[in-house]
Amino acid sequence: MGEKKKKIVKTIKVDVDKCNGCRACEVICSAFHAAPKYSSNNPARSRIRVIHEPLKDIYIPVYAGEYTKAECTGRDKYVIDGKEYDECAFCRASCPSRDLFKEPDSGLPLKCDMCEDDPPQKEPLCVQWCLNKALIYEEREVEVDEEEEVKKEDMEIGLEALLDKYGLDKITETVARLSMSKKG
Amino acid sequence: MRYAETGFNLEIDLSKGSIDRVETDPRLTEEHLGGLGTNARILWDRVPAEAEPFSAENLLIFGTGLLCGTPATGANRTVVSTFSPQTRLMAYSMMGGFWAPELKYAGYDKVILRGKSPDLVYIWINNDKVEIRDASHLKGKGAVETAQLIREELKEPKAQVASIGLAGESKVYFASIEQGRSSASRAGLGAVMGDKGVKAIAVRGTKDLKLARPAEFMALCNEVLKYIERRNENPIQGVMPILAGLGSPQEMAVHDEKWHTENFAWGNARLRRKDFWNDEIAKKWAETLDSMRTRLISCYNCPMKCGGTITVPGLPTYMMKCFSKLTYTMAAMSDLDFGLKIAQRATEYGVDGFSAPQVMAFAVELYEAGILTDQDMPGFPADNEERFYWLLDRIVRREGIGDILANGTHWAAQQIGKGAEAYAHNNIKKHEQLPLKLGMLNPIYFLMYATGEKINITQIEGQFPQSPFPTREEREAFVKDWIQVPDEKFKQYFLDWELRGEKSIPFYPTVEATCDIVDWQERMHYIDDALGVCAGLSSFPLKPPYHIHNYPKFISAGAGIEMDEDRLTQVARRNRNLVRALNVRRGMRRKDEKPPEDHWKKRFPELEEKLLNEYYKFRGWNKDGIPTKESLHELGLDFVGEDFIKRGILPDKESAPSS
Ligand code: SF4
Numbered sequence: 127m128g129e130k131k132k133k134i135v136k137t138i139k140v141d142v143d144k145c146n147g148c149r150a151c152e153v154i155c156s157a158f159h160a161a162p163k164y165s166s167n168n169p170a171r172s173r174i175r176v177i178h179e180p181l182k183d184i185y186i187p188v189y190a191g192e193y194t195k196a197e198c199t200g201r202d203k204y205v206i207d208g209k210e211y212d213e214c215a216f217c218r219a220s221c222p223s224r225d226l227f228k229e230p231d232s233g234l235p236l237k238c239d240m241c242e243d244d245p246p247q248k249e250p251l252c253v254q255w256c257l258n259k260a261l262i263y264e265e266r267e268v269e270v271d272e273e274e275e276v277k278k279e280d281m282e283i284g285l286e287a288l289l290d291k292y293g294l295d296k297i298t299e300t301v302a303r304l305s306m307s308k309k310g
Numbered sequence: 311m312r313y314a315e316t317g318f319n320l321e322i323d324l325s326k327g328s329i330d331r332v333e334t335d336p337r338l339t340e341e342h343l344g345g346l347g348t349n350a351r352i353l354w355d356r357v358p359a360e361a362e363p364f365s366a367e368n369l370l371i372f373g374t375g376l377l378c379g380t381p382a383t384g385a386n387r388t389v390v391s392t393f394s395p396q397t398r399l400m401a402y403s404m405m406g407g408f409w410a411p412e413l414k415y416a417g418y419d420k421v422i423l424r425g426k427s428p429d430l431v432y433i434w435i436n437n438d439k440v441e442i443r444d445a446s447h448l449k450g451k452g453a454v455e456t457a458q459l460i461r462e463e464l465k466e467p468k469a470q471v472a473s474i475g476l477a478g479e480s481k482v483y484f485a486s487i488e489q490g491r492s493s494a495s496r497a498g499l500g501a502v503m504g505d506k507g508v509k510a511i512a513v514r515g516t517k518d519l520k521l522a523r524p525a526e527f528m529a530l531c532n533e534v535l536k537y538i539e540r541r542n543e544n545p546i547q548g549v550m551p552i553l554a555g556l557g558s559p560q561e562m563a564v565h566d567e568k569w570h571t572e573n574f575a576w577g578n579a580r581l582r583r584k585d586f587w588n589d590e591i592a593k594k595w596a597e598t599l600d601s602m603r604t605r606l607i608s609c610y611n612c613p614m615k616c617g618g619t620i621t622v623p624g625l626p627t628y629m630m631k632c633f634s635k636l637t638y639t640m641a642a643m644s645d646l647d648f649g650l651k652i653a654q655r656a657t658e659y660g661v662d663g664f665s666a667p668q669v670m671a672f673a674v675e676l677y678e679a680g681i682l683t684d685q686d687m688p689g690f691p692a693d694n695e696e697r698f699y700w701l702l703d704r705i706v707r708r709e710g711i712g713d714i715l716a717n718g719t720h721w722a723a724q725q726i727g728k729g730a731e732a733y734a735h736n737n738i739k740k741h742e743q744l745p746l747k748l749g750m751l752n753p754i755y756f757l758m759y760a761t762g763e764k765i766n767i768t769q770i771e772g773q774f775p776q777s778p779f780p781t782r783e784e785r786e787a788f789v790k791d792w793i794q795v796p797d798e799k800f801k802q803y804f805l806d807w808e809l810r811g812e813k814s815i816p817f818y819p820t821v822e823a824t825c826d827i828v829d830w831q832e833r834m835h836y837i838d839d840a841l842g843v844c845a846g847l848s849s850f851p852l853k854p855p856y857h858i859h860n861y862p863k864f865i866s867a868g869a870g871i872e873m874d875e876d877r878l879t880q881v882a883r884r885n886r887n888l889v890r891a892l893n894v895r896r897g898m899r900r901k902d903e904k905p906p907e908d909h910w911k912k913r914f915p916e917l918e919e920k921l922l923n924e925y926y927k928f929r930g931w932n933k934d935g936i937p938t939k940e941s942l943h944e945l946g947l948d949f950v951g952e953d954f955i956k957r958g959i960l961p962d963k964e965s966a967p968s969s
C-alpha cells in the first residue's frame with residue numbers, strides 16, 4: 127500500500143427536486159464539447175442527460191461515467207417517495223444496454239470531464255447554466271493513494287470501445303489501410 | 311452551409327402517402343427569417359385564396375423558429391400555421407415545449423402536411439427515417455395518452471410527440487394540438503390536423519445544429535442568461551406581481567388569484583365578482599393547488615418554470631400552463647378543484663382552454679334563457695358542474711347539440727338563431743376571447759386588439775407598461791434602466807403618462823404616440839415568432855432579456871445573416887404585412903377589426919375611428935386596412951400587390967394613399 131495523500135476532487139451535488147426539466151445542461155455541454163468549440167450543439171452528444179418521465183414526475187440529471195463493455199445485471203427498481211425508478215436511471219455507465227452517453231453517429235462512449243477540457247472552466251458549464259441550482263458544484267478533499275491513477279484520454283477510451291467491438295486485428299488492419307489511403 | 315437552420319423541410323402528401331426532404335431557398339430565410347415568416351410565405355405561395363380550411367389544398371405547417379435548437383435561451387417555439395375553420399382566416403398558434411428543437415436535430419426546419427389521409431395515421435420522424443404509420447389503434451385516444459402510447463410502441467422514450475385528441479378527430483373548430491406541457495390551441499389547428507387524418511407527429515433527432523460564429527453567439531447567450539438571473543432576483547416595482555417577472559404568467563406558481571377572479575368576467579364572460587376573493591377561498595384554493603401540482607416545469611432550454619404537472623387523485627396526470635388554470639373554473643362559476651379536474655379531461659380531448667369553457671358557458675346561458683331547450687339537449691343535467699362535463703363530452707364527439715357547439719359561439723349562434731347571436735358577445739373575427747372586461751379604453755391596447763392578426767387577446771401585452779405609474783419619481787425610476795426601448799422617445803411617452811388629467815387614457819398616449827408604441831410591440835412579436843423565441847422572454851413582459859438591440863446580433867452570429875436593427879425592423883414589417891395580406895385576400899377588412907362591444911365600459915367611437923385611420927396610414931395601408939402597392943413594394947412584396955390588383959382588391963392605378 128502506498129502513502130496517503132490529500133487531493134481535491136470535483137463533485138456535483140444534484141438536487142433533483144429543483145430540476146425543471148429544461149435540459150439547458152445538455153445544451154451547453156454538447157456545445158462546449160463540439161469541435162471546434164461551440165460550433166454546434168446536439169443534446170444527444172451531451173455528457174449529462176436528464177432522465178425524465180414528466181407524467182411520473184421523474185427528473186434525474188445523470189453524468190456520463192465509465193465506459194463498460196458488458197451490461198451489468200442491475201434491473202432492479204427503486205421506489206422513492208412513491209415514485210418508481212429504474213436502477214439504470216442513476217447509473218453513469220456508457221453501457222451496451224442503452225444509447226445513453228454514446229456519440230450518436232459512431233457509438234463511441236462519452237464521459238464527463240468536468241469541463242477541464244481546453245480552456246478549463248472554473249465551474250462545469252452545466253452548473254453555470256442551471257439557474258435553478260439543481261446542479262451544485264462542490265470541491266471535496268479526500269485521501270487517495272500516492273500513485274495517481276493514470277487519466278485516460280478521450281481517444282484512448284474511444285479506442286478501447288472500438289477494440290471491444292471489432293477486435294485488435296480488425297482495428298490495426300483498418301488503421302493501416304486508412305493511413306495508406308491518406309498518404310496516397 | 312446553413313447555420314441555425316437545417317435548410318431542409320419535410321413535405322408530406324397524405325393523399326399520396328409521399329414523403330420528400332426538400333432543400334429550402336436561403337433567400338427566403340433572409341427575407342422572412344423562419345417560423346411564422348416563412349410559414350406565411352409558403353401559405354401565400356401555395357394555398358389558393360379560395361381554399362377551404364378542410365380541404366386537401368390547405369396546408370398544415372409545423373415550422374420551427376430560426377433560433378430553435380441553438381443554445382439561445384427559450385428558443386423552442388413551434389409555429390403551427392394553416393387556415394382556420396373558425397375564423398376562415400390564417401391561423402397560427404405557437405407551442406413551446408420540446409418539439410421544435412427535436413425537429414431541428416432530426417434535420418428539418420418544418421414539416422408541411424398537405425392532402426388528406428384516407429385512414430388515421432401518425433408520422434414518425436427519426437432523423438433520416440420518416441414513416442407514415444397506421445394509427446387506427448389510437449382512434450379516440452386522449453392526446454396525452456396517445457403521446458405515451460406512441461413512445462412505448464416505438465420504444466423511444468425520448469421522442470417528442472405532438473398529437474390531437476378526440477376533438478381534433480371530430481374537427482371541433484377549437485380543437486388543439488397537444489405536446490406534453492405545451493399546446494398550439496387557438497383557431498382550430500387540431501381540427502385541420504384531424505381533417506388531414508393525422509393523429510400525431512413523433513420526432514427524434516440526434517444531429518448537430520451549427521452556428522455561424524460560435525464564440526460571439528455564446529457570449530450573447532451568456533449575457534441573456536445573466537440578465538435573466540438578475541431580472542428574476544429583481545422583480546419590477548410598482549406593477550402587480552403577475553406583471554413583475556419574466557416568462558408566461560406564473561399561474562402554476564401563484565396562489566393569490568384575487569386579481570384574476572375579481573377583474574375577469576365569470577360565466578359567459580358576463581359577471582364581474584368584485585368581492586369574490588376572501589381568506590376562506592384563498593385557503594381552499596391554495597390547498598387544491600398544493601395537493602395536485604407536483605412540479606413546476608419549463609420548456610426546452612429555459613430556466614423559467616411556467617408550466618406545472620397536475621395530478622388529480624384518481625385521474626391520469628397531465629400538464630398545464632398559464633391561465634387555463636382558471637378558465638374552466640370561472641366559466642362554470644365553480645372552484646379551482648373543479649377547474650383542474652375538468653381540465654384533465656379537456657386536455658386529453660385536446661381543446662383550446664380559452665374557447666372551450668366559453669362555448670360551454672354560452673350553451674348554459676342559452677339554456678337558461680330558454681333559447682336552447684330540453685328538446686335540443688335531452689338529458690341535460692341539473693347540476694351545474696355535471697352540465698359542463700355533459701357538454702364537453704358531446705362537443706368533442708359532435709353528438710346532438712355538441713355538433714353545433716363544436717363550431718364555436720359565432721357559428722353556433724347563427725345555426726341556433728332565436729336571438730342566440732347576442733350571446734356570442736365575446737368574439738373578435740369569430741374567435742372567442744379571454745373574458746376580460748375593462749373600464750376605460752386604452753388606445754394602445756385597442757389598436758393591438760383590433761388589428762392583431764393573431765386574433766388573440768392573450769398575446770397582446772408588451773414591453774410598454776399597461777398603465778401609467780402614479781408618480782413622476784416612480785416613472786423616472788422605471789425608465790432609468792429601460793434599455794429595451796428602440797428609441798428614447800418611448801421613455802418620454804411613459805414619463806408624461808398620468809393616471810388622471812389631460813395626459814391620461816384614452817387621449818394619451820396621443821394617437822401618434824400610440825401608433826409608435828403599437829409598432830414597437832408588434833415588431834417584437836413578429837421577430838419572436840420568426841425566431842421561435844418565447845414571448846415570455848421578449849415581447850410579452852416588461853424589460854425582457856431579448857430586445858431590438860441584441861436580436862440582430864443573435865441572428866448574425868447564429869445564422870450568419872448580416873443583420874442590424876433597421877434590417878430586422880424591415881423583416882418584421884414584411885412578415886406583418888404578409889400575414890395581413892393573407893387575411894385580406896381571404897376577405898378581412900376594416901369592418902372586422904372590432905373588439906367585443908362590451909370589452910370596455912367606456913367607448914370612444916370617434917377616437918377609435920381616428921386610431922384606426924392613423925394606424926393604417928402609419929402602416930402604409932389604405933382606409934380599409936389593405937396594404938397599398940407602394941408600401942408592399944418597399945417591403946419587397948410586389949407579388950402581393952400584383953395579386954391584389956389582379957383580384958380587384960386594389961385598384962389598377964394606385965390611388966393616393968388614404969388620408
Ligand atoms: S439545467 Fe438544471 S434544471 Fe435544467 S434540466 Fe439540467 S439539471 Fe434540470
Ligand code: SF4
Pocket residue numbers: 384386406407556557558607608609610612613614615616617844845846847
Ligand atoms: S419563459 Fe416559460 S413559456 Fe417561455 S420558454 Fe421559458 S418556460 Fe417556456
